[in-house]
Amino acid sequence: MAQFLQYAFSGLTVGAVYALVALGFTLIYNASGVINFAQGEFVMLGGMVTVFAAAAGVPLPLAALLAIAVAVLVGIALHLFAIEPAKGASAVTLIIITIGASILLRGLASIVFDKRFHALPAFIPGEAWRVGGASILPQSALVLGGAAAVVVLLWVFMSRTLVGKAMIATAANRMAARLVGINTVWIICASFAVSAAIGAIGGILVTPITLTNYDVGTLLALKGFSAAMLGGMGNPLGAIVGGLVVGLLEAFGAGYISSAYKDAIAFLVILLVLFVMPNGLFGRAGVERV
Amino acid sequence: MSLLSVRDIGIEFGGVTALSGVSLDVGPAEIFAIIGPNGAGKTTLFNIISGLYVPKKGRVELRGEDVTRYPVHRLSELGLSRTFQNLQIFFRMTAAENVMVGRHLHEKRGVLPHLFALPSTKKQNAETRAKAEELLAFVGLKGISEQTAGNLPYGALKRLEIARALASEPEVLLLDEPAAGCNAVETAEIDEIIQKIAARGVAVVLVEHDMRLVMKISHRIHVLESGRTLAEGSAQEVRRNPKVIAAYLGKHAGEEAAHA
Amino acid sequence: MTMQALLRRHGVVLGLAVLVLVLPLVLPSNFYFRIATLTFIFALAVLGLNLVMGYAGQVSLGHGGFFGIGAYAVAVGPTHFGIPVWAALPLGALLAGLLAFLIGRPILKLKGHYLAVATLGMGILIAMVFTNEAQFTGGPDGMSVPRLVLFGWSARGPVTWYWISGVSLVGAAWLAMNLIDSPTGRAFRAIHDSEPASGVLGVNVARYKLIAFVLSAVFAAVAGAYLALYDGGVTPRTAEFLRSIEFVTMAVLGGLGSVIGSVVGAAFLTILPQVLTVFHDYEHVVLGLLIILFMMFLRDGIVPTLARLIFRRRP
């Protein structure tokens, strides 16, 4: 039981980060139809900028804010200089552009920072808590709490603010949104910015536990994308559930079956789910119109 | 025996009934029109007959064989073909190639001979292409066979769909608004094409909004409204049916039809 | 008209053959032969990927896995099972085809992004086996691959492999061009543009997706075997998911649905990193930037976009 709890905690911690990445995918996808494979680089930027700013003497909270700001700027730049000019190109073309952006950002990070692994001190120092025989690091709780806070904030932002509502309208029907006077270019830009911020926050929270380097984004994008698809593309709730499920599958797979095959177990489950539910857990089936 | 027979078809989307209790029979060489206002369920009925949608209720028979749950491509083997209201053109392929796909079931389909371009494959390709050219000429599209379909005007694409559907040599042909968006001259040509097709013994099921065309060439007309059958009969009968006049044709259209 | 189409079709294969024949005259050293050989090998895999992605319109982010199966077949077969190398190569291709056949049935029912993630998962699962079944594969360090020996003649070195891979690529392009202009190829392309219309015309959509998937897996496996034989070794990195992404990038950059595009895309991502080493640390920055710019300005891929620009000027 203690072991089960232990795996569950570690699974939820990683899963929360996957969920944030998946949420980032979903936001951009809904607003623009683009699958942004540079999503993992936002997480990397969150961690790396915080690490280097802190090392330069910036107080940690400020360093974290700076990291979020940098990620947001990069997200906006990605949209303005790479996605918007290619408007109207096919979906694969846009995906390859984001892959190019991901390579570019990794390259830049390896120059501006370095290629080594870095850690941050835990934000809440102290002993691990004992819960039901399992030990849980305060930082893990912070990751989970932080992710939950991001989700709630995002929800409030989406349902209460004009920009958020415009984002929802744009996601539902871009043409109609444009007709009622919403500047959809601006809204897509905002979705890149919000997405980047979410990714960066995930990166900041998790760095004390998992370390970071210039290259961590690739795998995170892969897991986040898979999680988003598992949940059902375009569905924010699906993205969150998908992320947590992938995290839990990895942790339990590693614990009970084989740590070497932990990724395999997650993907095996994703495959099996898709065979039964071809539109993911929360995707709507619908009959294709002809 | 009728070639195509639809029995008590019902379907719903997300709880909303789109068709209910629709039955009809079409025989060889017959031009059978289905009319009704937008959203009446005409296209949905075509989608069910051609196997793209599975109905909740009822069945579809081809020459007496229950084909309701057959995969789409099997229906083509049994002699059914159709065109689409919202064009489903292979727009990256040339016009000729579009029609050549229609010959699929008449071609040998072993992959290895195709890979190695054996003489048999080359010969077959030439035959298929000749047949495609012939069909393009039949629908009045001579001389555009090498153009990419995506670059052709709307009117040409409508005919291209007809040529493509004919390529499979169907016994039952469903045409979904073949004259939509066509001018008077083009409509007259399509009128002629449809009559020629039926004269060869093909059962033609026609969905069309151009009442002049429908009244002129249809042997029987089936009127749908909100997913239900309103009336069925000859042009004369339907035109005089008070329910049809009231519910569908309206005053103006009723007068127009009476003069047609 | 038809003559022109025929000419164009043979033109592609002929042009490629001439390129393979002439290139050695200008390649100054073994180093360049190596790059050309790698280009041909990757082009072979991308050509296969193009059948399923560019022609049949079904995305695969898992072809690195099939590539790996070919590569490990010529490593594991001879080392652990005593299968001669020349037999292990087609056996690997067969195995990849068989796996594609089995897994393709359920996977190809998925569409778009769901298909992408399913194939991605498949590729990763295959790669994990190579990493973890160390008693057969040597684990993360990989294993060495015996030389290909045919009639007492041992295939080694860049020049030899230049010819093997170059001739194979021309052959593969010939096969692909034949297929594209056959009922099978027309079925592929029809499915890409409209599945409902294909089905209504009698095309068994599931079957043709599967055929495209299996063929492309075989192409990738042969390419993987060549790379392993040429390098004399194989590691799990041969099959990792970045490899799959690289193949897709090559296919899209060169041009989906273009045989020449497959070669150009493979050349782009094989040659460019070599050239970019002059930028030292900035290598990846420039590579990423170039990918973005090329896709931005040549949206349909290098070859189709340029071809359109050139042909538009003609009446």
Ligand SMILES: Nc1ncnc2c1ncn2[C@@H]1O[C@H](COP(=O)(O)OP(=O)(O)O)[C@@H](O)[C@H]1O
């Ligand atoms: N795939 C589908 N999903 C949901 N609703 C559909 C679908 N296809 C048709 N409908 C609905 O069924 C009704 C009939 O539509 P349709 O058959 O296209 O009408 P018609 O062709 O007579 O104009 C409409 O209300 C339409 O919205």
Ligand SMILES: [Mg+2]
């Ligand atoms: Mg309709």
